[in-house]
Amino acid sequence: QVQLVESGGGLAQAGGSLRLSCAASGRTFSTYPMGWFRQAPGKEREFVAAITWNGGSTYYADSVKGRCTISRADAKNTVYLQMNSLKPEDTAVYYCAARTYGSGIYYNLREYTYWGQGTQVTVSS
DSSP, X not given: OOOEEEEOOEEEETTOOEEEEEEEOSTTGGGOOEEEEEEOTTSOOEEEXXXXXXXXXXXXXXXXXXXXXXXXXXXXXXXXXXXXXXXXXXXXXXXXXXXXXXXXXXXXXXXXXXXXXXXXXXXXX
């Protein structure tokens, strides 16, 4: 069982920055491909960013490309999402997701087994 706990959400102004963190349990975190998703009110959960188990590759949704960076610190069992140049349309609950095996990049939510409880990001104009 893997437990994920997100933090770092909050209220930001348009053009500002936030860094989300996701702390994971599990002794083999360094083998987990990880992802970030978000869900705005009345909308389906959508892919934001993903990173391979070794951090060698990353992938981003077009809507955040160039503004967000996903990274991981295996010594801390943590994955991060640095968000810059925030826009009001970035307002959503952000979820961290994990799968315990695989060498690829995974951007379909059905490919992930474990989810955090989410952290709210609100961007004011």
